[in-house]
Amino acid sequence: MVKGEGRNAFSALSRSPSPGTAHLRTISSQEQQEQECDPATASASKPTPFSTSQPQPTAPAPDPAPAPAARKLVGMSELDAFVSKEPSGHVRTEYIEFGGAEDKENPFNWPKWRRWFHCVLAMSYTCMTAINATAYSAAEEGVMADFGTSHEIFVLGNALYFIFIAFTPLLLAPLSEVYGRNRILIVSAAAYAILYIPQAVAKNMATILVTRGIQGAVASVGNSLVGGIISDMFAAEERGPLMGFYGLVNFFGQGIGPAPSAYLAASRGWPWVFWWQLILTGAVVILLILFVRESRGSVLLARRAERMTKESFRAAAEAKAARATVSPTATTSALTHASDEEEEASSSPSSAAPDTQEAADIERAARTASNTATRAQPTIYKCRAAEERASLAVMAKTSLTRPIVYLFTEPVIFWMALWAAVAWGTVFLLVDVVPIVFSVYDWTTEQRSLIFLSYALSGVLGLVSNFHQEHLYARSARRHNGKAPPEARLYYPCVSAVLFPIGFFIMGWGARSSVHPAVPIFGICVISFGIYPLYVAVFAFLADSYERYASSALAAQSMLRNLAAGLIPLVASQLYEALGVPWASTLVGCIAAVLGVCPFVLFRYGEQIRGRSRVARAMRAEAERERERAEREKEGHEAKLERARERWAAATATADSERTAAAA
Structure with missing residues (x-):
């Protein structure tokens, strides 16, 4: 054994993290584990401030890992970072993520x-x-x-x-x-x-x-x-x-x-x-x-990464300037002198113990030099979501084409979007035809405008009904092990499917000079209250049904819904003037009744319909791939952890034996 090698190995172990910390670091790459858990390789492979002037003649550097691997970085105000070491060794790239509940920047x-x-x-x-x-x-x-x-x-x-x-x-x-x-x-x-x-x-x-x-x-x-x-x-x-x-x-x-x-x-x-x-x-x-x-989390992380990168390069520049003031030769000489004194003290029973303060000063100088060298290597911090994000042109193309494709290839999206479109279009159809419907009462424009306050009232009543809908959804979730099926969002939309057409029948046949105007106004209230659960539920139902593709599904229904809101009023006045208020309202009510079958069909057969969709098959395939990947990562992690434990035990045994031999 080379003179003093055992004590240096023990010194490296004594400066290593505690077992708990070492356990955390075992999720790094195999190369990193070997360098951090094996004291022999650690002393040979770790960069020091004087490694360029006096390279280690023994123990060649280990081969780099075949591919960058992620390890967890602890610190930086409760930040969880995932490190991927670049082969160059000069500039590291670290991918950061939000930490736990203590990370206040996480929305x-x-x-x-x-x-x-x-x-x-x-x-x-x-x-x-x-x-x-x-x-x-x-x-x-x-x-x-x-x-x-x-x-x-x-x-x-x-x-x-x-x-x-x-x-x-x-x-x-x-x-x-x-x-x-x-x-x-x-x-x-x-x-x-x-x-x-x-x-x-x-x-x-x-x-x-x-x-x-x-x-x-x-x-x-x-x-x-x-x-x-x-x-x-x-x-x-x-x-x-x-x-x-x-x-x-x-x-x-x-x-x-x-x-x-x-x-x-x-x-x-x-x-x-x-x-x-x-x-x-x-x-x-x-x-x-x-x-x-x-x-938005990815934007906040990207900004944090930019700040951390600037700070890292600033610290690296300062460390580089500070390293110039540290003499590598003097530090090496001091360490060698301390090693010789320590050996003389241990071999001579009558000799006095080495000066404790001097040894502490030498140790501090070595650590300062090592820390300075470490800080001199700048780190580029990145947000993985921002890094892997497609270009703006690609995202715009996907955002433009995918909703249209889904609208005409996914039956669930098409029928829900069509029902929502007719319902939303009738909201603005009423804005156009209320003057015709209430013309029998000779009201002024200002008086007729007050009728639309019923929309606000229906919104309040709809909000109350939504709380009950959420209660029913939570109950379904408890019955399904915490995850309710998307169809649990459709309890109140089934109610709205009945109320929506009934409201048109009340308004159309109640708007007569012999009938109190409260009757057609009540019909408008029923219409708008019937639309509210549908409007709210379509977002939640499609989001639950299409999960990671929910944005495209929702964009498809929003496109058709707003298109109907713009186009239906263009023909509303002509329809009511041609057919008359009763029959025009009956026609719209019948269309609403036919489309009102949708929530009942989806409530009963939604799982089977979704199971046959192309997107659902893709989602299942992706879920299976994610499960297999997670299992492979778990197995690999356990194997790396076991190897790290073995190396830690071997290193500890070697250090103990060296310490015993040195004491003897």
Whole structure:
């Protein structure tokens, strides 16, 4: 044995982590395990500040691992990082992830009040877009009088608004993957508010039409972020109440939009239909700027990685400068001198013990030199999700094509989207035909606008029903070992399938001069209350059914739903004038009744239908591959752990024997 090798080995072991820490480090690559758990290889392979001037003549460097492997890095304010060592050995790459419950940067760990506050602020923007959708009709009489346009051309403004809402997210939805949620949300809301100005000062109908289309495109980007913001901060089992509140916000906005707009248009002129919305939306923009923060996890991790990388390179530069002040030769000489003194002391019984302070100083100098060398190697930190993310062009292509493909190849998506589209289209059909339905009562525009407050009332009642729906879903989850089937989302949609057409029959046949106007108003309440459970459930049902492909499934139904909201009102007036209020309402009610079969069929046969879908087969195959990969990783980890334990035991035994021999 080389002189002093045993003591150096024991010294390396004494400076190694505690057994518990070593146990943590055994999940590193085999090369890293050998270097950290075997003291002989550790002293030969670890870089030191003087290794370049005096290379180790013994023990050649071990072969590098065949491929980068991940190990867990502990520290950095409760951060969990996964390290992948580059073959060069000069610059390391470390992939970071959020830590546990102590990591306060993780949006899931924010206080509950803060998460709710963020979601409510984002929904307030959604409320502004909902107000705009129904408030626009209040400007019809003034715009038609000033610009000499027709009813069909005026309604085209809302059609363009919804058509752009339908298609723009397919192109621009990936923006939040790259730039984050809050930037897109704030820019979208600010642009949305500004676009009220050209409508208020418009001198012709073309200006209003063009601006309405652009405003719809801007609104779609912000609206599509709300679901993402909710998923950024709440687990799937926590999102039910939030989605219910989201439905309330939409119905509340649609309900309160017409009344103030109609009264302002009558008293101050039609431009004030847009001015008051500008004031309200401007206040929302200010709140968003002041209080909304980034919530997308991958974006937050990428920013953290950038900060850590800058700090690492700064520390490396400082360490490099500090290393120049440490004399490698002097440090080596001191260590050799200490080793000789220690051997003389151990071999001579009468000799005094070595100076403890001197030995501590030498040890400290060696550690400082070693730490300086370690810090001199900069580290590039990365977020794996951001690193593996496809390019913006690829994401835009997928976002554009996949929802359309799913819409026409997945029966569950098609029929749920079609039912939701008809329901959502009738919400705005009523905005257009209420003047015709209630013409028998000789009401003014302002009086008719109050009818839509029933939307807000139905939203409140719908929110109450959603709490019971969540209770039923939780009960189903308990019966299915904690994971309820997607069909458990359809209890109240089955109720809405019955109420929705009944409401049209009540409104259509109750709107007579001999019948109190409360009857058709009650019919509108039944219609809107019947639509609410469907509107909320379609999001949750498709998300549960398609899991990792849920965004494409939801984009497909949103596209068809908003397209129907824009196109159905274009023919609503002609339909009611041609058939009359009773029979036109009966026709719409019958269509709703036929499509109302969907939730009952899915409730009974949904599992079999989903099992035959192409996407479901792909999901099962991916789940099987994930299970096999997890098993392989577990087996490999256990084997590495066992090898590390054996090496640790051997190293400890060797060190003990060397210490015994040195003491003798």
